[in-house]
Amino acid sequence: MPARIPTAEEPRRPHPVEILAALCAGSLLTLMLLSNGMMAAHTTPIFASLTAHGVGTAVAVLLLLLFRLRTPPQPRMAASRAPLWAYLGGISGALTVVVSTVVVNSSLALTGTMALGLAGQVVLALVFDATGALGLERRLPRRNDLLALAAIVAGTLLIIFARGGAA
Structure with a gap:
């Protein structure tokens, strides 16, 4: 029996791995909020945000290097640019960290x-x-x-x- 393809009216069911990944992301978000709040309680919310983003950048660079070493080079397709609003994720992420580090200590x-x-x-x-x-x-x-x-x-x-x- 062929696999049924969901229509636009009928979204596909999430795969268990996707559910597990989302649960892990939520757990990591809670851990991030707790650690950033603790850092803000001992310093300032801005310093806590700067520290979190600095450590996050270092981890992202290490992961980028690790994945570049492990994956064979792919042929490049025509480069497409992300829409300008896509860069707002960094701003909203920084504001989320600052605001949440203040509120978690309330x-x-x-x-x-x-x-x-x-x-x-x-x-x-x-x-x-x-x-x-x-x-x-x-x-x-x-x-x-x-x-x-x-x-x-x-x-x-x-x-x-x-x-x-x-x-």
Whole structure:
């Protein structure tokens, strides 16, 4: 039986490796936020951001060298340029690190910061999908997308406001 190709109306199911990779990325994001927050608590948020990006640059250069040594050279195709807005990732990444290092040391703590960050990511992703912003294929949110968003917002509110008297 031939494999069924999903249509635009029917997105393909994620592969388990993709799910594991996304879970690992989320875990690394939490570890990054914790370590940057600790650095900011002992120095400043700007220094913590500079340190994180400096170490990240060094690791990226090492990985680039490692992968260049391990992969055979590929024939180059016609070079295409990334759109100008694609370079904004560095700005948003730096601002994310600075703002989160301030907020993680507030009454929100690590869990509240991560929960609100997740809610913000999902809201903006749904807006980008719905509008086709930044070159994405336009995809209106489905009922399940909105139910998932409601669950994330409800969970975020529980995390932040239902901590009980443990403070």
